[in-house]
Amino acid sequence: MTKRPFYAAAIFVVAFASLPLFAIAHESASVMVTAAAKGTFPSGTTYRGVPLSGLRFGTGVEIPGDTSAAGEFQATLLGTSNGGQPQNIILEGQVSSGSAGSGTATFSGTCSVDMADGTPASTGVLFTVTITADAEGKGTIVLKLGTTSLPTATVNEGSMTIQ
Numbered sequence: 001m002t003k004r005p006f007y008a009a010a011i012f013v014v015a016f017a018s019l020p021l022f023a024i025a026h027e028s029a030s031v032m033v034t035a036a037a038k039g040t041f042p043s044g045t046t047y048r049g050v051p052l053s054g055l056r057f058g059t060g061v062e063i064p065g066d067t068s069a070a071g072e073f074q075a076t077l078l079g080t081s082n083g084g085q086p087q088n089i090i091l092e093g094q095v096s097s098g099s100a101g102s103g104t105a106t107f108s109g110t111c112s113v114d115m116a117d118g119t120p121a122s123t124g125v126l127f128t129v130t131i132t133a134d135a136e137g138k139g140t141i142v143l144k145l146g147t148t149s150l151p152t153a154t155v156n157e158g159s160m161t162i163q
Contacts, residue, residue, distance in 0.1 A: 035133075093112075104144060106130045
């Protein structure tokens with residue numbers, strides 16, 4: 001009977017001794033995603049009927065490794081109106097969740113979408129972004145707005161980092 005309190009105490013000591021190690025491991029798992037770049041969509045890409053040629057985007061996101069994330073995502077979808085004039089669709093989002101792996105980060109949240117056609121901006125639109133960065137800071141970006149998945153855009157200007 002005297003061994004049970006000893007085992008309970010040993011488990012208690014080991015559990016609490018492990019907490020600082022968990023905190024250190026948790027801190028080191030944090031990933032920062034930054035980007036200020038421009039990408040090109042494949043020919044034929046549209047969003048809500050507006051033909052798109054590419055996008056400019058910027059982001060600053062921290063992904064601590066526990067599926068949460070914090071930061072902002074902003075993008076301008078470079079489109080052309082039915083009249084042949086530029087129609088740049090503005091996205092402004094708050095990031096709330098994310099994950100990261102080898103050279104890739106995915107994050108999501110809600111955003112506003114201003115179609116730049118005189119109608120009020122849509123708010124509370126769910127978005128998901130997947131950025132894949134190479135050693136030169138280029139790569140790809142995939143954007144999903146609500147239920148619409150845009151094709152992969154190739155990043156050809158600016159830079160992206162996932163650290």
